[in-house]
Amino acid sequence: xxxxxxxxxxxxEAVVTGVGLAVPGLTLPDELLGTxxxxxxxxxxxxxxxxxxxxxxxxxxxxxxxxxxxRDAGLLGEDxxxxxxxxxxxxAVVVSSNFGILDSxxxxxxxxxxxTVLGLAPMGLPQTSSNVIAGxxxxxxGLRGPSVTLCxxxxxxxxxxxxxxxxxxxxxxxxxxxxxxxxxxxxxxxxLGAAAVDGAVALVVExxxxxxxxxxxxRATLSGCARGADLxxxxxxxxxxxxxxxxGAEAPGPAVDLWLTDRPAGEESAPEDPPPxxxxxxxxxxxxxxxxSGALGLLQAxxxxxxxxxxxxxxxxxxxxxxxxxxVAAVFLSGPARTA
Amino acid sequence: xxxxxxxxGALACVGGTPAGIFDSLCAGRGGLGPLQVFDHEKYRARQxxxxxxxxxxxxxxxxxxxxxxxxxxxxxxxxxxxxEDLAEVPVLVGTTLQEQRSAELWWREGAPLEPDALHFGTxxxxxxxxxxxxxxxxACAATLYALAMGTDLIELGEADTVVVAGTDAIGESAxxxxxxxxxxxPEALRPFDRSHRGMLMGEGAVAVVxxxxxxxxxxxxxxxxxxxxxxxxxxxxxxxxxxxxxxLRETHRRAEIDPADIDLVLxxxxxxxxxxxxxxxxxxxxxxxxxxxxxxxxxSMTGHxxxxxxxxxxxxxxxxxQRGQVPPVLGLTDPIxxxxxxxxxxxxxATAELGLAQIDAFGxxxxxxxxxxxxxx
Numbered sequence: 001x002x003x004x005x006x007x008x009x010x011x012x013e014a015v016v017t018g019v020g021l022a023v024p025g026l027t028l029p030d031e032l033l034g035t036x037x038x039x040x041x042x043x044x045x046x047x048x049x050x051x052x053x054x055x056x057x058x059x060x061x062x063x064x065x066x067x068x069x070x071r072d073a074g075l076l077g078e079d080x081x082x083x084x085x086x087x088x089x090x091x092a093v094v095v096s097s098n099f100g101i102l103d104s105x106x107x108x109x110x111x112x113x114x115x116t117v118l119g120l121a122p123m124g125l126p127q128t129s130s131n132v133i134a135g136x137x138x139x140x141x142g143l144r145g146p147s148v149t150l151c152x153x154x155x156x157x158x159x160x161x162x163x164x165x166x167x168x169x170x171x172x173x174x175x176x177x178x179x180x181x182x183x184x185x186x187x188x189x190x191x192l193g194a195a196a197v198d199g200a201v202a203l204v205v206e207x208x209x210x211x212x213x214x215x216x217x218x219r220a221t222l223s224g225c226a227r228g229a230d231l232x233x234x235x236x237x238x239x240x241x242x243x244x245x246x247x248g249a250e251a252p253g254p255a256v257d258l259w260l261t262d263r264p265a266g267e268e269s270a271p272e273d274p275p276p277x278x279x280x281x282x283x284x285x286x287x288x289x290x291x292x293s294g295a296l297g298l299l300q301a302x303x304x305x306x307x308x309x310x311x312x313x314x315x316x317x318x319x320x321x322x323x324x325x326x327x328v329a330a331v332f333l334s335g336p337a338r339t340a
Numbered sequence: 341x342x343x344x345x346x347x348x349g350a351l352a353c354v355g356g357t358p359a360g361i362f363d364s365l366c367a368g369r370g371g372l373g374p375l376q377v378f379d380h381e382k383y384r385a386r387q388x389x390x391x392x393x394x395x396x397x398x399x400x401x402x403x404x405x406x407x408x409x410x411x412x413x414x415x416x417x418x419x420x421x422x423x424e425d426l427a428e429v430p431v432l433v434g435t436t437l438q439e440q441r442s443a444e445l446w447w448r449e450g451a452p453l454e455p456d457a458l459h460f461g462t463x464x465x466x467x468x469x470x471x472x473x474x475x476x477x478x479a480c481a482a483t484l485y486a487l488a489m490g491t492d493l494i495e496l497g498e499a500d501t502v503v504v505a506g507t508d509a510i511g512e513s514a515x516x517x518x519x520x521x522x523x524x525x526p527e528a529l530r531p532f533d534r535s536h537r538g539m540l541m542g543e544g545a546v547a548v549v550x551x552x553x554x555x556x557x558x559x560x561x562x563x564x565x566x567x568x569x570x571x572x573x574x575x576x577x578x579x580x581x582x583x584x585x586x587x588l589r590e591t592h593r594r595a596e597i598d599p600a601d602i603d604l605v606l607x608x609x610x611x612x613x614x615x616x617x618x619x620x621x622x623x624x625x626x627x628x629x630x631x632x633x634x635x636x637x638x639x640s641m642t643g644h645x646x647x648x649x650x651x652x653x654x655x656x657x658x659x660x661x662q663r664g665q666v667p668p669v670l671g672l673t674d675p676i677x678x679x680x681x682x683x684x685x686x687x688x689x690a691t692a693e694l695g696l697a698q699i700d701a702f703g704x705x706x707x708x709x710x711x712x713x714x715x716x717x
Contacts, residue, residue: 088573089586098458105440106447108513113448116382120520126576126704128514129436130477135705138573144583147571147707148485151438151477153459159474163489170492172569187447191455229427229471243496326461327471 012244014165015211016220016333018073018204019302022046022064023197023289029306032285032299043198051140056127057183058100059136061200066137066177069202074216075175084141092145092173095134096160096180098153098294099196101127103185133181145173150294154262155227155321155329156180157297162225162242162331164205169244175206180298182291197292201299217336219305223252223315224332231319231328232276238317238330252332254278257314258307260300262286263322277317296320301333308335342714343491344554345561347420348655349412352544352642353389357415361642361652362659365667366689370641371542372528378512385519385526388510389542389643402442402451406463408545409433409507413468416503416547421558426468430499432490433460433475434482434506436646436703441511460507472499479703480610480644481569482506483546483651484711488567494552505547506648515541522612529644530671531609531637532616532679539610542643546652560716562658565696566594572706579618579702587708588626588698595712597696599626602633602712604660604697606653609637609669610644613676619700620678629681634692636660636685640670650701654711657697661715666690 019029025040026032043061052060070076070084077083084091104127111119126132131149138147146167152159157180164176182188184198211218224245226237239251259279264287285299286292292299300318308314312335321328348358353371355361364371371389377400380386391408394401413431417424439458446453456462461473478485483506490502518539519525526537554560568591572583592599605627608619627633638656639645645652660666668685675684699711 089570093571098455102443105443105511105513108517109444109448109511112382112512112516113379117384117516117520120517122517122521125517125521128440128511128517129479129704130438131479131703131705131707132576135571135576135707138571138706139576142573144571144573144586146485146488146569147478147705148489149477149705150474151459152473152475153456153461156459163474166489166492166496166498170496172488172492187443191443191446191453227472229469233471243493243498245497326456326459326465326473 012169013208014168014205014222015208015218016203016205016305017211017216017218018069019305020065020069020072020202021302022061023199029302032303033306054123055136056101056104056132058097058133058181061183062133062137062179062181063140065200065202066141066179069177069204070141073204075204086175088142088144090145090174091143092167092176093134093138093143094148094160094164094176094178096150096156096294096298097130097133097182098151098156099182099188100133101130103187106187137177137179143177154293154325155327156294158318158320158329158331159227160298161222161301165222165225166243168205168207174210175204178203178205178298180295182293182295192291194291197289197295199295201295201302203298203301220308220333220335222331223334227327227329229327234328234330235276238332252315252334253317256317258283258304258316260303260316260318262296262320304333311335312337342563342565343494343550343552344563345548345658346551346554346558347416347422347549348561348658349415349419350546350652350655351408351411352645353391353542354641358655358659362656365638365641365656366665368668368670370670383516383519385540388540390510391543400445402445405439405507405509406460409460409505410463410467412545412547413503413505416549420549422549424468426470426503429470429501429503430472430493431464431470431503432486434478434486434647435475435508436479436482437508437511437514438475438477441509444512479705479707480646480649481701481703481707481709482647484567484701484709485569487651487711488569488709490550491564491567501549501551503547503549504651506651507545508646508648509543510541526611528671529611529639531611531640531669532620532675532684533672534674534676536611536613536616539612539644542645544642544645544648544652546648546655548651562661563714563716565712565714566591567709567711568594569709574706577704579615580706581618581622583706583708584619584622584702587710591710591712597712602696602698603694604657604666605633605635606657606697606699607635607637608700608702609639611639616676617678620676620682624678624681632683634666634683634685634690636666637669638667650699650709654699654713657699657713661694661697664691664693666692
């Protein structure tokens with residue numbers, strides 16, 4: 001949507017400079033594209049450690065993906081855990097999680113019914129608010145910029161990218177750590193009718209000028225973000241831009257090299273003619289990972305970044321949501337050679 | 341830079357409209373009462389600032405937070421003369437607990453629950469055709485955060501008008517865990533008084549219609565000058581004076597004002613000893629005695645309405661600027677030492693000519709937000 005009133009500020013791109021995963025069985029983002037390696041993240045052994053004590057499961061998963069993402073972006077000191085080398089005051093945290101604290105909430109209600117409030121553990125207090133995850137990540141790395149938690153349904157992960165870009169182009173932050181996490185648990189599995197991914201993903205997003213100033217390697221550009229009534233509306237709005245787009249910018253799509261979806265081929269939406277997207281390849285990460293909910297959009301973006309690592313001039317589109325949901329979100333990404 | 345507030349809606353335990361709530365506050369009428377549906381045997385604290393709207397007294401029902409959200413937005417749209425078609429209008433909802441109470445009723449009592457009922461976009465699509473909807477679970481700074489992000493959308497050319505709203509219904513796990521953790525059992529929420537024993541939750545919803553510039557002749561409730569937001573990154577539940585001072589300085593800078601320009605502060609004032617001493621100490625340094633702005637803390641009558649509390653304070657601030665009237669801090673007779681130099685309104689509403697108001701909201705996760713509102717004249 002363009003405003004009749006204010007000219008948009010000078011164009012500021014948002015670029016991805018780091019990716020981290022804490023997804024069962026996976027080590028690196030290219031495994032989202034089919035690369036196979038031995039081992040991979042195991043929540044049974046990967047969620048131990050002093051730094052995770054007293055933390056809720058979603059926070060623990062998020063912390064295990066935040067550090068690798070920051071390290072991948074060249075923003076962690078040599079010893080890894082200690083120093084964030086960026087400007088903490090200008091670094092935002094954006095978290096997407098729909099069911100991150102659901103199991104805590106349900107189990108606390110059980111404990112009260114059985115033992116009264118005296119049975120509750122005082123350390124559980126932060127877990128009654130969904131933003132516990134963002135708080136844990138901010139505290140671990142000293143990130144003192146805006147801290148935003150989206151619980152926005154199936155589109156939530158892509159919506160987190162929309163807001164990360166808005167925070168960056170509005171000048172609220174120069175860097176954003178964007179985390180998607182969905183822990184599994186008894187209540188989550190009961191509500192969804194299947195286990196959740198029990199994993200997390202993180203992306204470091206920063207302004208193009210900030211990345212250039214510190215010599216960071218750009219892995220992808222967020223070239224259009226939007227939420228719309230259906231697939232066509234979301235893709236059309238995302239092509240028009242998103243926060244901070246100037247009128248003169250080249251519109252991304254509709255043809256892309258890789259389309260990351262959230263459903264099997266042929267079930268994108270109601271049949272549309274012509275289809276709003278033409279893609280050389282289509283990938284649905286949920287086919288191998290299962291229910292990813294609030295983490296999905298960011299897993300899609302991580303897959304796009306991995307794709308660009310070997311196809312720097314390619315473009316990608318990620319979409320989440322369908323006719324059964326309250327909206328569809330779309331995010332266009334482009335490889336570093338595309339935007340240079 | 342500024343944005344016009346052209347419509348407001350709100351409901352809380354002390355009133356069903358912004359004006360109704362404001363009148364109650366000025367009259368010193370609080371909404372504290374015994375817990376309506378939770379089993380008193382299970383809790384130490386047995387009071388809250390609840391909305392009494394359940395179909396069967398004593399029997400809880402799911403979906404109350406969503407119902408109030410829609411009621412507040414209905415009011416705000418009607419007040420602004422805005423259509424109920426929000427297909428192109430972003431709606432930003434701030435909340436602490438989302439529909440957590442509905443999840444508890446599903447888990448404990450088998451009430452129906454669909455996963456898509458846990459975020460508010462589903463109901464907003466049904467009611468208003470809205471698709472640019474965002475549920476921010478940003479604890480008790482949620483609605484001022486949403487307000488900041490709404491102003492950014494307008495600045496970035498993403499929209500001319502946005503709806504910013506908040507809602508929260510009390511849930512057992514959140515109420516119970518707070519009850520477990522607080523050292524004492526509060527008899528009431530008594531911000532900045534030596535008798536303060538902690539926080540008690542309240543219920544409610546609030547909405548505003550925010551636009552770049554109101555159409556000529558259209559009433560404007562107030563001009564939003566700036567909203568700042570940050571994170572302490574220090575502690576998951578305790579406030580940090582440095583983070584609060586930093587967000588206030590940033591907000592003043594964005595608004596291009598000095599602290600001396602401010603006539604009124606609507607404090608976060610949650611009634612916990614830690615919040616009150618921290619907030620009062622930071623503000624005492626920022627607004628040295630004597631002089632300084634009038635201050636009030638509406639949670640002394642509404643309870644802590646959680647995610648919506650910041651925007652509810654802002655709506656009350658708009659009415660205070662319009663009417664030149666400031667509600668008192670109910671129950672404040674003996675201020676804590678850190679608040680001794682602050683001009684907290686006591687006993688009865690104060691009258692004064694007011695031009696600029698500051699609104700504070702701080703939340704779990706160390707997140708802070710503040711807004712500057714200017715009277716529209």
